[in-house]
Amino acid sequence: MAGNGRYLDEKIMSKEQNKSFRTQQDETLGIEKKGSVDSYIVSRLFAYIKPFKTLVAASVAITIAGSFLGPLRPYLTKIAIDDHIARGDLRGLAFISILLAGAILLDGIKQYITTWLTQIIGQKAVFNLRMDIFTHLQKLPARFYDRNPIGRLITRTTSDVESLNEMLSSGIITILGDILQLFFIVVLMVWIDWQLTLIVLTVLPLMLYATILFKNRVRVAFQDVRTHLARLNTFFQEHITGMSIVQLFNREEREYENYAAINRDHRDANIRTVFYFSIYYPLIEVLSAAAAGLVIWYSGVRLLKADLTIGVVISFVQYIWLFFRPLQHLSDRFNVIQTAIAGSDRIFRLLDEKEGIENPAEVQPVSTFREKISFSNVWFAYDGDNWILKDISFDIRHGEKVAIVGATGSGKTSIINILSKLYPFSKGSITIDDIPIRKIEASSLRKLVGVVMQDVFLFSGTIRENLAFGNPDVSDEALREAARVVGADRFIEQLPGGYQYRVLENGTGLSSGQKQLIAFVRALLYNPEILVLDEATSSVDTETETLIDAATAKLMSERTSIIIAHRLSTVQKADRIIVLHKGMIRETGNHQELLAKRGLYYKLYLLQHPEQTTRKEV
Numbered sequence: 001m002a003g004n005g006r007y008l009d010e011k012i013m014s015k016e017q018n019k020s021f022r023t024q025q026d027e028t029l030g031i032e033k034k035g036s037v038d039s040y041i042v043s044r045l046f047a048y049i050k051p052f053k054t055l056v057a058a059s060v061a062i063t064i065a066g067s068f069l070g071p072l073r074p075y076l077t078k079i080a081i082d083d084h085i086a087r088g089d090l091r092g093l094a095f096i097s098i099l100l101a102g103a104i105l106l107d108g109i110k111q112y113i114t115t116w117l118t119q120i121i122g123q124k125a126v127f128n129l130r131m132d133i134f135t136h137l138q139k140l141p142a143r144f145y146d147r148n149p150i151g152r153l154i155t156r157t158t159s160d161v162e163s164l165n166e167m168l169s170s171g172i173i174t175i176l177g178d179i180l181q182l183f184f185i186v187v188l189m190v191w192i193d194w195q196l197t198l199i200v201l202t203v204l205p206l207m208l209y210a211t212i213l214f215k216n217r218v219r220v221a222f223q224d225v226r227t228h229l230a231r232l233n234t235f236f237q238e239h240i241t242g243m244s245i246v247q248l249f250n251r252e253e254r255e256y257e258n259y260a261a262i263n264r265d266h267r268d269a270n271i272r273t274v275f276y277f278s279i280y281y282p283l284i285e286v287l288s289a290a291a292a293g294l295v296i297w298y299s300g301v302r303l304l305k306a307d308l309t310i311g312v313v314i315s316f317v318q319y320i321w322l323f324f325r326p327l328q329h330l331s332d333r334f335n336v337i338q339t340a341i342a343g344s345d346r347i348f349r350l351l352d353e354k355e356g357i358e359n360p361a362e363v364q365p366v367s368t369f370r371e372k373i374s375f376s377n378v379w380f381a382y383d384g385d386n387w388i389l390k391d392i393s394f395d396i397r398h399g400e401k402v403a404i405v406g407a408t409g410s411g412k413t414s415i416i417n418i419l420s421k422l423y424p425f426s427k428g429s430i431t432i433d434d435i436p437i438r439k440i441e442a443s444s445l446r447k448l449v450g451v452v453m454q455d456v457f458l459f460s461g462t463i464r465e466n467l468a469f470g471n472p473d474v475s476d477e478a479l480r481e482a483a484r485v486v487g488a489d490r491f492i493e494q495l496p497g498g499y500q501y502r503v504l505e506n507g508t509g510l511s512s513g514q515k516q517l518i519a520f521v522r523a524l525l526y527n528p529e530i531l532v533l534d535e536a537t538s539s540v541d542t543e544t545e546t547l548i549d550a551a552t553a554k555l556m557s558e559r560t561s562i563i564i565a566h567r568l569s570t571v572q573k574a575d576r577i578i579v580l581h582k583g584m585i586r587e588t589g590n591h592q593e594l595l596a597k598r599g600l601y602y603k604l605y606l607l608q609h610p611e612q613t614t615r616k617e618v
Ligand SMILES: Nc1ncnc2c1ncn2[C@@H]1O[C@H](COP(=O)(O)OP(=O)(O)OP(=O)(O)O)[C@@H](O)[C@H]1O
Pocket: 146, 382, 383, 388, 406, 407, 408, 409, 410, 411, 412, 413, 414, 415
């Protein structure tokens, strides 16, 4: 228990910590004035509610118009008792009862309409927000994905967005209703008996103090819950994806422990929120009961003096419960709002992440490739000045087939990454027909330069959908013809359902050779002028190897091609081979020329084909 208490103390933000937390938020958001973060976020959120202003206006109007209905009930009860029951006026009683039933009915209708409207507003606004997040994510550069684990991004689009939905649907408008209801309750209580009202209000300062304390602590606890949830999601996602590695390396127990630690933090953070709620709610109940006790005691004294009617006492007891319920709701709703504001802060930070690497005003579309691709003195680093490519210069002429070879980590894939503008390079220039790629619109560049990645990624869906990924409008005939040209038709037709065979997530259920063939068909249908192919290193059986060889040749034919080559047959077919070593070009030439040089290429070749040492031609 003591340990738990210490833990709680550590986690509860002191005023100072709270200040520094908000300053951090300000800095991240580029806001200078402390404390203006919430209003900044609220104003941005407002943009998402604006399109539904008619619905919001209707909901606010109904909330305002109906807010007196609840408070009216105890007052009508008082009139029924004092003016009609006490005087034996049955007709008057019937009339008041009808009024009371009407008030209850209207209140129910009001609640139904406002709940419906606010839920619609919440869902519609959150739909748009999710779309904005997804659109933005599609524009973010590869560097962003290097830094942000998938689990964290999933948390943004699920729980953070959900917290916003909760605020929009049950937060702001309901708070307005609660405040108005409190106002009417106090007015009616004063109207009936101001002395009893004062007694009810005596517990208010204590209640407000408890609420503020509770609100601050729960806010911090909820932030903890979200942080741990993001970690939990990240861990889970990674381990599901890499489960076979976990199993192959017998890491089950170790990963169990790691998961248990993250899971424990998440559980403890949740328990802390529950802990505060479990103190707060009974406390409010006790205070409400104390107020009721005081009212009953004081009314008793006055009843004895015949200074008060029984109707007043009964209505006040009802008012006490009516009065404290919205107060309790208010603190709940402030929590919802605070959680949502913390969530929105993270969402807006994500939306503020700088998009791709180009400035639309500075780029132009390019649709053809006529002459040459040129790299001159290109330097590139993924971070800082940890140079991965150093002073790279080469030209590739139209129609040429160039192979890039080099040891693992020598920078081959990085060349593709900068050519297709996935990453910006630091120094030098890359041009296509003398136009710097910085000035070429990324989308048109990527239409011109089609990349087949080493690891083929397939989406869950049919084979057809995966083949037509870059060309969704392709006809069935063209699709089948492309599959035939690549030689993928035979295995596809043998799958249950053929082209309609449903690929599981990331192509599970297909062999790596089959996935490569699918990627080739995809590339053929995309039909880029410049083909960039990062050859897969995974070995396949001889039959598939022959198929892939033929398919590669088909893909490259009549097309400018840059191939990161791992297979001898590809290298031999290339017009020119660029040999990379530690980010620098060491040799260029064709297969025979490079072998004759007996330099780095020769060594690499021998490493891959040791049997050739004895051959004469080598
Ligand atoms: N996203 C990244 N962030 C930081 N460093 C990276 C990133 N991708 C690659 N690197 C580093 O850049 C270097 C070159 O990597 P690159 O993928 O270009 O090599 P490669 O020659 O294609 O290797 P392989 O043949 O193994 O695919 C490596 O040292 C690698 O660690």
